[in-house]
Amino acid sequence: MHDMTAKKEAAFVAAGPHPNFAKWHKLFPTTAWLREQAPRNVPRFSFEYGDTGAGNDIGIAHNWAAFDNIKIVPRYGVTNTLPPVDVDLFGTRYAAPVGIAPMGGPALVWPGADLLMAKAAQRVRIPYTLGVAGGATIEEIARVAPDVFWLQLYRFYRNEHAIGLDLVRRAHDAGVKVLTLTLDVPVRTTRSRETYAGLANEFKPNARMIREMLVRPKWLMALLRNGYPRFATIGPYANSTKTNEIIRFARQNMGGAFNWDEVARYRDAWKGPMTVKGILHPHDAEKAVSLGVDGIWISNHGGRQIEALVPSIDALPGIVAAVGKKATILLDSGVRSGQDVLRAVALGADCAFAGKSFLWAVAALGDEGAEQLVDLYIDELRASLGQIGALSLAEAREATILHPGAIKF
Template structure:
C-alpha cells in the first residue's frame, strides 16, 4: 500500500481490490435481502453522543478490562471463520497483531489453523464454540481449548444451521484446497471442498456438524464442563439475557451474527440497552456487528456494553496487507477511541459508559444513563 489508510472504510475498499469475488461475498455478505446487515450499520448512524466539557482529558486512557483481564482498549477480535480465505498467513497473522495491540483474539471453531498454533504465539486468546451434533466432540474441543491455554470460551447460540446466504448460493461457494476446517471431522472437510449444486458447500458442511437440538439445559451442561469464563454470543432478547445470567455465564455478546443469520433480526445496537438493563451487573455485556469507528465504540459503551467485538474490518486489513494490515486497523481504531474519549470529555473508558445519547427525530432528546450501564428509556425505534 502506498498511502496508508486513515479510516477503517478505506480498508474495505483495499480488500475489495485484492479478494476474489466469491471470497469477498462470503466475508461481506449477509443472509436474505441483507436487511439486518444494513440495519447494524444504520443503528450506529442514527445514534449521537452528547459530549461533556470542562473536564481534564489531558491524559485520556483507552485501557480497560474484558472478562477480568487487562485490555489496551474495549475491543476484542471477533470469531471469524477461515482467515486463510483472506490471506495465506491466516489466523496467526491476525493473532500476532491482536497480541501486540493488547486486545483479545477469538479463535473460531471454523478456524483454518489449529487453536494450539494460535495460543503458542502468546497474547490473550478466547475460543469460540458451536453446538455440535456430537456432544463428545464439543467437550473435546473445550478440553483442547483449555489445554492450549485459551482464557475464555465463547458459545455461539444463533446458528442451529447456517442461514440462506444468496451471495454464497449464487457463487456455489466452497473452500479452496489450501483452506481446511481443522477442528472438524474429515467428512465435514470433504463436504466443505465439494462444489454444491445450486448452493453453498459451507452451508452443507456446517449442517453436518451443528446441532439444532439444544436448549437451556445444554448451556447449563457446558457451564459445568469448564472452569473457564463462559461467554454466550447471539443474544438479542432481554429475557434470554436474563436467563443466561441465571445460568451463570460470565458474559453476553449482543449479536445478530453480523447480519448473517435471521434477515430481519433487530440490530445489535438497538437491542443492547434492553439486554444491559435486564442483567445489570450480573455479567459482562459486549456487542458486535457494524462497529466501524472509535465513536461507534463509545456509542456501544454509553448504551451498556463493556466492549465490542470487531470482525469484518480486521479481515479487510488482513486481506489488504496481512499482519501489517491488521495492525493498522487496530492502531487506527485505538487512536479513534482515544480521540472520541477526549472530544466527549471522557478521561477513560469508565467515563464513556456514563455518556448520554440521543436519537434525533424521536420523542425526547438526551437520554440519561441507567445505573452507569447506558441509556435505555425512550430508545431508538426498532
C-alpha cells in the first residue's frame, strides 16, 4: 500500500469558489434541483442516457435509500468553525475526499462534458477519473487536469491486451496519477431508459431524437462548439474519428471484465497506484490487495448493471474491516451531497466519488455545471462536518452512527 503517513506537507490552500457559485447556489441549492432542471436543458435521450439505471431503476432507489438511512449523532460545544477537508490519496493532496467517477459517453449528455468536468476538478483539486469510453483523449485531459488525473480501463483483451497495455503506457506518459480497472461489467445488461433513448447500440439519431435536439438550442450550440460526441480515448486504435465506427471497433476488441490473472498482469505493467472498481465483497477486496492493488473502489456501478446488487455504502463497513488498514478505500453509487460524502468518510471511506450528479449538473447548467457542483460538494461537506462537531475528517470516524443496512458478511 502507498505510504500515506511519511510525508509532511504544507497546509492545503483551497481554491475559492467559482465566481458564479453564489448565483447558481440560490437557484439550485442541492443536486435534486439540478436533476429537476437537467431534462429541461438537454434532449430527452441525453437525460435518459445519463440518468438511467438497470431495469426499473430500483438499484438507484436502493442506493439513495441506503445513504438516506444512515444517521449521525452530533456532538456540540466543540466547534463553531468549518473544518478543513483536504485529504491525501496515494501520496497526492486533494481539496476534499470527493471525486468524479469515470463515465463513458458524458458528451452525449452535454457536449464537451469530459473536459468541463476535468477542468472543474483541477480548479479545486479533487480527483477526476477519465473513463476509457470517454469523450476526450488521455493527452487532452493531461493538459487541463495534470494534478488530479485518474484513468479507468475496461478490458480490451484482443491481441493479448495490446490496446489495454498501450493505454497503460499512454497513461504513464501523460502523468496519470491513479489507474483503475473496472471489474463489475462481466456481461452486458439492459438499461431500459438508455434502450428507449435509442442509445443502447450506437449513436444514430432517429427522427424523434432530432426533434428532441431541435427544441434544446443551448445543447445544440454546445454541440456546434464541441462537435459530435466521440469516443476519443480509444479513437486512435480504431483509426477513425467517426463515433459509430469507434463503437463497433470497441465492441470487437473489448468485453467482459478483468479476471484476477489479468489484474495481476496490469499490476505488473502499471508502476503507479492502482485500484479495482466495482468491489462489493470483502473477499474480493482481500484478493485484490493480495495482488498488490493499492485501492479498493466499492461500487455497484450506480445501479446501472442490475437492480439486485447491494448498495456500496452498506458493503463499506465489511470491506473496511477486511482491508481498511492495507488499502485506500474509495466508494461510489448513490452519492448526491456533501452529507453523503460525510457518511461515507465517517464509515471508513477515504474518498467518495459521484457520477450521475455531475451529469445532472452539466445538463442543468451547461459549461458551468461541473464548476458549480465541485463547489457544492465541498461546501456541503465542510458544513456537515462542522454540524456534527468534528474538527477533522478523522474525527468524523469517531461519531456515533446509525447504519441499519450495514451488511454482516
